[in-house]
Amino acid sequence: MQIQACLEEYKLLKEYFEPDYKRRNKALITFKLKHPTLLDEHVYDLKKILDTKTVGPDQYFVADLLYLYRGFSRELFEPMINCAIIYREPSFSRIFLRPCMSTFGVKDVADLLTEKFLIGDFVTQIGISYLLYWLWHKDYEDVRRLYEVMIDYANRSNNIVEIYLYSLCFRSKLTYEGYIPNGASDLFKVTKGIPECEDLLKQLGWIRE
Template identity: 45%
Template sequence: MEIKATLEKYKTIGNLLAHDYEQENKALSEFKTNNQNLSEQQTAELINILQNNSEISDKYFVASLLYLYDNFSKDLFKSLLKTAINHKDPSFNRIFLRPCLRTFGTKAVADYLVDQFNKGDIIERIGISNLIYWLHPQENGEADQLHHTILEKANNTSNLVELYHYKLRYKNKLKHASNIPDNTEDLIKAINGNKEYEKLIFNQLGWTRNTQIIIENKGIKTDTFYIPPFTLNSGEIIVLHLYNGYHFYETEMFLKDIFCGKTSHENVIIHNNMTFAEHFRESKFRDIFFPVTVGEYLRKNADPESPYATKIYETEWINKKIKVNTLPGNPRRLLTLYATLSKTNNIIFDLVGQDLSGAKETYKIVKEIVKKGGSAILLDGYDEMKNDCTKYIELQWIKT
């Protein structure tokens, strides 16, 4: 099977980052079985995909394929790392880095990044600093020269945008760190009116103008899992795939409390309050003797001035006197969702207790809110919505 045919099959199957999550994409596995070593022609084709203006899914294909190879050319190594440096999303630049670390080792990667840092422009230097988190292992000193090179530059530049990115990685090692903005909102305020900085941020780094930042997550790490960095802006919906299983509820509640600001986390900045769309619950006593009606629930939990306070009644058979505990899973979830949306357009939600059609309806309703300037994070155990969101993030398990 040739490169082009494998690429098309890979995209048809989906699950583009399977090997990064230790899963399988059948197209890649079949190619590896039939091609134990990459030919010069195949290598040239892969390099061409990385160096040309290919779709990002095509570039992911190259990196994902190379996860399967213990040996590939130095030219391919360089092209992968250049792609990693230029990739704007700090959550997924690792996709191009990891095959290089696996095959060539930390020192070879770090030495190449030092060379590129010294020769590169400000965009490349920022791109390299964004790779630091994923450079493992670092404890053995193999990346020390890279850290030294970046810190030397950081302590000898006055460019505020560049310093902001270095501070994300080396907060306690920078001179005058207190004078550097801590988050993107403060940085945008600090550079307002500076044409050079605005061009750098909005044109060259690809930040979005006139977008309200809701949440900045610089990475959440526990003993068992890691949530990669992401920024949630107004008009965006993020799907955070937590995987289904016994761990789901505890993990969901842990993250919900952080993103709603109930629990503080040093790497998460809440710029605008988020609200979790809670599920309906009542005490066993009330459930038996005084069950809550739809009308009572909305009086206590919805803003009566909002059209969402009465939207549940668009379902013909639902009225104020119906007991909430008699509602099936889908309309019961819509009731709590509408109550939440009557008060805010920035929500965190899940699809627990709904069948596929109900989940799709809930997701569609939230998407409409997002289109009008709201924002949302879906905490999900499955990945059905991964191709229908602004950003798709997967929980990463930490190996012990």
């Protein structure tokens, strides 16, 4: 069985995220039994699927499959992290992080996120902030630099959209003394008529009702 055939069977089943819940997905299990180790051609195909600007069932397939392959190729590490960053469902972004943390360790994941935060645009940085929930309970030393970099950035920002979003992660660490909106609805009220802030919200896909 090749990657494309397995992908099609996986999408027909529509049983996404099963490995994360320690449940069996027939398509994935069948592929793993036939291929105990991922071949170079598999890695190539999986990497190609991950190279995307949007995340959906095709990318879920790669993440779910990699739960079954502890020790997978490092060529898939950064593409998996990229998918975690651009995915806009914080509850399920873990499916791209957990296989990477199992194979490469929490510190490598946090270090790559730190690098991407330092060079990333606004949307990338906020995407990374959404991932912190899945790192809170790890060894602090593994994630310390990521936290420090993000807190430092937040404390140098004067943009209320950024301050609000970072307050969701680090409110007690912020030095900002002004008013911080209480929830998304309040944020929309505070930023109404401020083009710079409204543009940032649009970049995140936040639509004013």
